[in-house]
Amino acid sequence: MDARPASWLSPAGTALTGIVGSAVRLRVQIFLRWLAVIGQLGAVLLVGFGLEFELPIIELLFTISASVLLNAWLVLRYPVSHMLTGREAAGYLAYDLTQLGILLYLTGGLMNPFALLFLAPVTISASVMQARTTALLVGLASGWVTVLLFFHQPLPWSGPAPVLPGIYMMGIWAALLIALVFIPSYVWRVSREGRRMSAALAASQRIIEREQRLSALDGLAAAAAHKLGTPLGTIALVSRELLSNPTLDSGLREDVTLMVEQADRCRDILASLTAEDTKDPVISRLPLGALLEEAVLEIGPSDKLLHVSCMPPDPSAGPVPEVLRQPELIYGIGNLIANAADFAGKNVWVNGRYSPEEVVIEIADDGPGFQPDILARLGEPYNTTRARGGGDADDEGQTGMGLGYFIARTLLLRSGGRIEARNLAPDERVGASTPGGAFVTIHWPRARFDVTAD
Structure with a gap:
């Protein structure tokens, strides 16, 4: 039977190797997004009210509230045990990258040290998603990094915002792009090797168990045929002698005839168990x-x-x-x-x-x-x-x-x-x-x- 072609948004490893990657529970993504919301809200409140930097508070809170609404909708829409498909997981990770990009646009672009958080969604994708899906998310993150290099609001600061040299900003941009390619690639390779090793061990275990089961069945069949042959022959012999008795009651004769028929059937079954030409594919269907x-x-x-x-x-x-x-x-x-x-x-x-x-x-x-x-x-x-x-x-x-x-x-x-x-x-x-x-x-x-x- 031909397997269905793997989707480019399916879990990792389903394309060529036949190894199914780890599924993603919805509640794990919801939990991670709640952590992100708490961290984002805490940073905005600390910088805006603790350090008294000028911030676009309304726009930032609106962007953060979008994640709150998304999580609330997911909690109401799906059971907590829901397993995300590859397409769903990729879509939610793309949303997380877009939300982070908007927050960084409002708070200084690549000059904001939190630009490193672009690595989080793509690293999660590399650990559980297919390579092409991760590549698309890396492309989305790289696009945001490039856009934020040229377009962004001033960095929040007490007084005039600092202006960093252009060559330094190009260095930050290049470092982020390299990290977005290298770290997910490394995580994907390690995760893929782990999945392949687990699949190989599981396949080996299944083969060993099957061979042990078949070996045990062969031994049991041979032992049953050997040990049951003598008493079964005795039953058949005595039953036929009783059947040949002309004085046997008609009611008992029917019972003895049934015993002879069943003894012959048992003999045929034992013979089929020990026959060398037994058709295993037929028996196994x-x-x-x-x-x-x-x-x-x-x-x-x-x-x-x-x-x-x-x-x-x-x-x-x-x-x-x-x-x-x-x-x-x-x-x-x-x-x-x-x-x-x-x-x-x-x-x-x-x-x-x-x-x-x-x-x-x-x-x-x-x-x-x-x-x-x-x-x-x-x-x-x-x-x-x-x-x-x-x-x-x-x-x-x-x-x-x-x-x-x-x-x-x-x-x-x-x-x-x-x-x-x-x-x-x-x-x-x-x-x-x-x-x-x-x-x-x-x-x-x-x-x-x-x-x-x-």
């Missing part, structure tokens, strides 16, 4: 309905009623999609189903549907739904309403730690999926009911999910 059934089995015994369905396809939807059997995919879906069963009243609905463009799995329950504060931070680790720890913790130590949804989301995102979670409306129907509980959907592009699409 799961239709969408079988994937849902295996995911439901992951949760173990439950006192809730599980409704599993795979909607009949539209004539234009094509054949039922098949996916490679991936333990992490089955575990991720099963974890979401287990969470729904934990909070459901009596029922959990698991439905799969597909179209020529995408494959969707829907999980709903008739429980109380997500609490508003939990829903706003859904996907973050340690986000839970359950008591942490305790004697009821499961073998993996995850019960009550708020890691279940986080782990499932991480595994499903790595498989190419996209997760959405919300609460059902009171009159919203799921099947023939209106449960009004939690509702989670997982979307995959069909080309990414369906192995038959190749």
